[in-house]
Amino acid sequence: MNQIERLSVALDDRRYEILIGEELVAGAGRHLAPLLGDRRVMIVTDETLAGLHLGTLERALEDAGIAAEAFVVPAGEASKDFATLQQLCERLLAAGIDRRTVLLAFGGGVVGDLTGFAAAILLRGIDFVQVPTTLLAQVDSSVGGKTGIDTPQGKNLVGAFHQPLLVLADTGILSSLPRREMLAGYAEVAKYGLLGDAEFFHWLEGHGHAVVEGEPNALRQAVLISCRAKAAVVAADERETGSRALLNLGHTFAHALETECGYAGELLHGEAVAIGMTLAFELSAQLGLCPPEDADRVRRHLAAVDLPTGFERLGGRAWNAARLIEHMHKDKKASGGHLTFVLARRIGEAFVSRSVEEAQVAQLLTETIA
Ligand code: NAD
C-alpha cells in the first residue's frame, strides 16, 4: 500500500531523483524539507490545478515549515509564450526571489516547460522542482531537463536545458485528469515499449486498460518503467546529439499532423503520436524492415485503449499527403533537407533513419488518407 518507487537520473553533478507513488503531493513537505532546508518556494501552477489541488500542496509545505507562495497562469498551451514568461518573471522578481529561491512547477507539461525555463533564466539560473500532474508530464516532460516556450514560428523554439532538483510524480493526482488527456499521455508510455522494450509493450497489451483506468498498481508500474526508460536515454545523451532522438518515435508524422490541425486542441500531442507511431511501424513494414505482424500489433493495441491510429477519427478535413510532407520539412528536426524518421526492426527495436525516400512516405500517407 502506498508504495513509493525511487529512480535516479544519472547526470554527474546534477544527479536527481524521481519519486513515483500515490499521495506524494500531500506528502510533498516530507520529501522536500530535507532537500530545501529553509529555502523559499515559489509554486507556479495553472488555473485548473489551482482549483483542484493547490490547497493540498500548500498545506503540505506549510506543515513541513516550508515558506511558499503561489503564482497562477492560465491553463493551456497558450501560456507557453513570451508574454506569460515575462509576466511570471516580473512577478517572481517583484516578490523578492533570490538565488536560493526554488521554483516548484505544479501542473502538466505546459507549467513544467514554462517554469523550468523561468528557473533557467531568472538570476542566471535558480533551482526548480517538478511536481507533474498529467500522465504526459510524469512520463515525459518532467524528466530530462528540456524547458522552453513556443513562438509564432513554432513550438519549443526558445528554451534551455535545465535539470530539476527533484521530480515528485503523484500517480493519485491523475484521478482528476480528463480521460482524453490520460490517453494522450498513454501514447508516450506505449512509445517506451515500442522503441526499446518489447517486454514492456507485451505487459501493456495485458495491462494498458488498467493503466488508463487509473488502477493504482498498474499506473505506478507504467510510470516507473517509462521514467526509467526516459532517464536512461537522457543520461546517455542529455543534449540530444545521438540516441535521445529515439524518443521521437512517431513524432515526425505527429508534428506534421499537429501543424496541420493547429494547437487549439483538435488533436492532442499524444493522439498525434499514436497515429505517428502506427505510421512509423507501417512505414518500417512497407520498407521491409519490420514484420507486418508487428505493425498490426501496434495498431491493434493503440486502438484497443481507444487512441486514434489513422485519419478516420479526424474527419471533416481534406488531408493532403504533399502538404503533410511540406510540414515535415519545416520541422526543426529535419536537417540538411533530409527527413528524419525513427523506424523499427521489430517492436522494442527502433533506430533513427535519414535515408527514407520521400516518395515512400507520400505513398504511405496517400494510402492512409484514402
Ligand atoms: P497541459 O500542461 O496543458 O495539461 C493538460 C490539461 O490538463 C490542462 O488543461 C491542465 O490544466 C489539465 N490538468 C493538469 N493536471 C491535471 C489534473 N491532475 N487534473 C485535472 N486536470 C489537470 O498539457 P500536457 O499534456 O501535460 O503537456 C503538454 C506540453 O508538454 C506541451 O507544451 C509540450 O511541448 C510539452 N512537452 C515537453 C517535453 C519536455 O521534454 N520538456 C516533453 C513532452 C511534452
Ligand code: MG
Ligand atoms: Mg512527445
